[in-house]
Amino acid sequence: MDEETPSLPGHERDVLNLPVLLLNRYFAPVSVATARRALVLLYGGAAQAVSEGGDTYDFSSWLTLPPRGGDDLLPIVGGSVRVPRVLHLTRYERTPRANVRLSRRNLMIRDQFQCQYCARRPSQRDLNLDHVVPRSRGGADTWENLVVSCRSCNLKKGRRTPSEAGMTLLRQPHAPRWSTATQILLLTRKPYEEWDPFLKAG
Ligand SMILES: [Zn+2]
Numbered sequence: 001m002d003e004e005t006p007s008l009p010g011h012e013r014d015v016l017n018l019p020v021l022l023l024n025r026y027f028a029p030v031s032v033a034t035a036r037r038a039l040v041l042l043y044g045g046a047a048q049a050v051s052e053g054g055d056t057y058d059f060s061s062w063l064t065l066p067p068r069g070g071d072d073l074l075p076i077v078g079g080s081v082r083v084p085r086v087l088h089l090t091r092y093e094r095t096p097r098a099n100v101r102l103s104r105r106n107l108m109i110r111d112q113f114q115c116q117y118c119a120r121r122p123s124q125r126d127l128n129l130d131h132v133v134p135r136s137r138g139g140a141d142t143w144e145n146l147v148v149s150c151r152s153c154n155l156k157k158g159r160r161t162p163s164e165a166g167m168t169l170l171r172q173p174h175a176p177r178w179s180t181a182t183q184i185l186l187l188t189r190k191p192y193e194e195w196d197p198f199l200k201a202g
Contacts, residue, residue, distance in 0.1 A: 015072045015083050019188055021195045023050070024092045029181045029198050031096070032188060035083045039074070042087065049084035052194050056088050085194040100176050100183060102143060104129060109186065110176045111148035117167050118153050126151050132173070134159045143175035 020038035022030045033041075041047040048056040057065065063081055067073055073080040100106055107129060114121050116130070130149035133139030136159050147169065149157070157165045178186070181199045185191065191199065 015074050018072055018083055019191075020084055021086045021184065021191070021198060022047075023086065023088050023198055024095060025088070025090055026093075026095075027088065027198060028095050029184055029195075030089065030092065030094075031180070032184055033087070035072070035074070038084055038087045039081075041089070042084065046091065047087045047089045050086035050088050050194070052085075054197070085192045086198065096180060100178055102141065102146075106176070106186070107143075107146055108148055110143075111173075114148060114170070115150035115153055116147040116170045116173070117149055117157070117162070119170055120150055122150050128154045130154055130157065132169070133161055137161070144173055147173050 016034060016036040016039075018035040019032045020035055022033050022038070024030045038047070042049055042059050042062065045058065048058055049062045050056055051065070052068075062084065065082060067080065067082050072083040074083055108124070108127065112121075113124060113127065115127065128149050128151060130147050130153070131139040131141075132145050132147060139145050153167065157167055162169055184195075185199055
């Protein structure tokens, strides 16, 4: 629902790019948006800011909240506004289906940093991604055709299928079914404390 990529806390001094957790009307986590997008939603009335105590505020009541130490502040005419960390989308009912991005990192997490042929767990730099059906044979870049493999298994297998190479997969690869909350946790390594209750519930 949000095309902008939020930056991680502490990595970006532009407060408008800080990450804000979005909850649907049932307080289930939906996604992470930038503070810029969050403030537009709050100002436009589509969302309420959620305080650390779990109370919800519309834009004008949020403006009256005194900043706490450690808050990220956005200067506005006549003062400053706290950048909310959790936003409640009061009319948004959906719980979007988890759609996990195919990436090296997510494949590593799915396969638990373990070679899917010999079951060893060498250091990360000795792990490769292996095309089960080799690319040269028409194998695609998909969750079903990519597995984590150690260098030596990768070398041994070469441009062959597992059965041609006499190798067996530990488990059949498929797209992970992580919940939205899990994905948000994976996306942001250091979420705010304010996110905890919602991500744990999800
Ligand atoms: Zn191996």
